[in-house]
Amino acid sequence: MKIGIDARVASWHIGSGLGNYTSQIISNLKDIDLFNTYMLFYPEKKDRSFANLYRSSYEEERERRDDFWKLMYGTEWDRDPKVDIFHNTVNGIGIPSMGKHRLVITLHDLIPYIMPETVDKPHLDYVLRHTPEAIARADKIITVSHHSKKDIMRYFDVSKEKVEVIYHAADKIFRPVDKSDAKNKIAEEYQITSPYILYLGGFSPRKNIARLIRAFHMICHEFEEDYKLVILGEPSRTYGNLRRLTEKLSIEDKVIFTGFVPTGDLPLFYNACECFVYPSLYEGFGLPPLEAAACGVPVVTSKVSSIPEIMGNSCTYINPLEIVDIAQGIYDTIVDQELRGQLIQRGLAHTRKFSWEKASKETLKVYDSLSK
Numbered sequence: 620m621k622i623g624i625d626a627r628v629a630s631w632h633i634g635s636g637l638g639n640y641t642s643q644i645i646s647n648l649k650d651i652d653l654f655n656t657y658m659l660f661y662p663e664k665k666d667r668s669f670a671n672l673y674r675s676s677y678e679e680e681r682e683r684r685d686d687f688w689k690l691m692y693g694t695e696w697d698r699d700p701k702v703d704i705f706h707n708t709v710n711g712i713g714i715p716s717m718g719k720h721r722l723v724i725t726l727h728d729l730i731p732y733i734m735p736e737t738v739d740k741p742h743l744d745y746v747l748r749h750t751p752e753a754i755a756r757a758d759k760i761i762t763v764s765h766h767s768k769k770d771i772m773r774y775f776d777v778s779k780e781k782v783e784v785i786y787h788a789a790d791k792i793f794r795p796v797d798k799s800d801a802k803n804k805i806a807e808e809y810q811i812t813s814p815y816i817l818y819l820g821g822f823s824p825r826k827n828i829a830r831l832i833r834a835f836h837m838i839c840h841e842f843e844e845d846y847k848l849v850i851l852g853e854p855s856r857t858y859g860n861l862r863r864l865t866e867k868l869s870i871e872d873k874v875i876f877t878g879f880v881p882t883g884d885l886p887l888f889y890n891a892c893e894c895f896v897y898p899s900l901y902e903g904f905g906l907p908p909l910e911a912a913a914c915g916v917p918v919v920t921s922k923v924s925s926i927p928e929i930m931g932n933s934c935t936y937i938n939p940l941e942i943v944d945i946a947q948g949i950y951d952t953i954v955d956q957e958l959r960g961q962l963i964q965r966g967l968a969h970t971r972k973f974s975w976e977k978a979s980k981e982t983l984k985v986y987d988s989l990s991k
Contacts, residue, residue: 622989623702623720626659629711635722636729636906640787641708655986677861704986711753712746721989724753725761728903729770730825737825751775760984761785763904766925785981786929787904788973792886795915795967801890808884809877814844816949817892817916819851819885820899820907827898827921827939828861834898834945836868841950846873851888853879889914894952894959898939902926908934909973912966917959919948933969934962 624645628637648657704721707714711724731738731746737744754760754775760782762768768782806812816835820826828850835848850861858876865871880888889895895911897920908920912933919925922936936957937948952958 620703620986621656621658621701622986623658623660623705625705625707625709625713626661627713629661636787637709639790639906640725640727643788643790643975644708644979644982647975648983651976651979652983670988681884684916692732704989706982706986707753710746711750711757714753714756718812720757722756723759723761723985723989724757725763726754726771727763728766728767728901729774729901730901732774733770734901737823757781758989759783761982761985762926763787764925767903767927783981783985785978785985786973787906788975788978789906789910789970791915793889793910793913794886796886796890798890801887804887804890811849811875812892814893815845815847815849815875815891816953817849817888817895818897819853819880819888820897820905822852822855822857822861824857825900827900828857829864830939830942830945831896831898832861832864832868832870832874833942834949835874836870837942837946838950839873842953843862846953848874848891849877849888849892850874851877851880853884885910886914889916892916894910894919894949896945896949897921897926898937899923899926900939911969913970915963915967917952917962918966919945919952924939931965931969933965947966957960 624641626641626645629642629645631944645657645659669687687884702720704723705715705718706723706725708725710726710728714722714724731743731750735743735747754771754777756783760771760777762771762782762784763786765784768779768784770935771777771782772779817830818831822828832848839846839848854876862871862876865874889911892911894917897905897908897911897918899905899921901924902921903925905924905926908918908926908930911918912930918930918934919937920930920934921939923939935948935952938944
């Protein structure tokens with residue numbers, strides 16, 4: 620078979636969840652599939668040894684993006700390029716014009732339907748307008764948890780046979796390293812010398828960072844050491860409000876906003892922290908808790924949506940709507956050494972169940988099922 624994969628987010632959204640997913644699936648398929656031919660639909664001039672490129676020759680960002688959309692919607696798919704299967708990895712956004720190929724879409728979650736108030740209006744309008752068509756046209760839908768599968772079946776009345784669950788995984792860079800070395804490197808590069816509680820995962824309102832800051836405020840003076848709350852990520856619209864909240868609570872000296880951090884430094888931040896906190900209100904999968912657990916770090920996270928399915932018994936669960944419960948979960952995970960040891964060991968064992976090689980093999984099975 621000739622299989623086309625929409626690889627645009629591997630370029631446009633480097634380091635994002637969508638970008639990482641697409642890159643990992645493509646890279647692992649290269650290693651495990653010796654029979655099919657792959658064609659990446661990729662919006663820039665970059666050589667890739669593992670696939671043919673059918674992409675724009677433009678280099679300017681706007682031109683590259685415009686040309687990519689012309690490629691998707693202007694190509695005569697029954698003439699050139701002819702693919703047997705086309706895989707859209709971006710929630711069904713930008714599927715090709717009609718053709719004889721079979722269509723696979725990866726629908727990571729239904730956040731625009733479930734929590735529309737947390738989504739930018741232009742993106743929300745686009746998704747609500749185009750997702751029903753993508754789901755109707757898809758021959759197979761890949762999603763990332765059984766929780767998301769139930770959401771898709773509930774909102775769109777599709778059969779369970781049409782939706783396949785394939786779990787994500789933590790990248791191999793997320794592993795335990797010497798904690799002292801990690802702390803020293805963080806101190807040297809980011810001037811963070813105090814013990815700290817870590818959050819990363821974006822600034823959408825559904826990530827619930829304001830409640831996390833309020834919970835930290837409740838307990839930050841209870842520790843014997845001067846604990847900080849470190850919040851990673853590039854500034855977004857809510858950034859200013861969160862900073863003002865720390866000032867209002869008089870803990871601006873205890874909450875550190877690092878700004879953008881390169882992916883290569885994330886394992887250091889995980890390994891150097893005392894615990895990782897992820898109080899999200901909704902996730903289709905929720906990768907950061909799995910990454911933290913893979914680094915041997917105790918995790919505190921929400922008992923909602925897909926998170927218990929993904930994390931099992933490897934973490935401390937909290938009610939993300941209750942500030943007191945978030946605070947208690949963090950405090951117990953910091954001070955209870957027996958609990959910390961249990962969570963670290965369970966987390967390391969649990970994350971070994973997930974791998975991108977396994978995800979790619981299961982993706983290949985989806986392709987094969989459409990060739991019969």
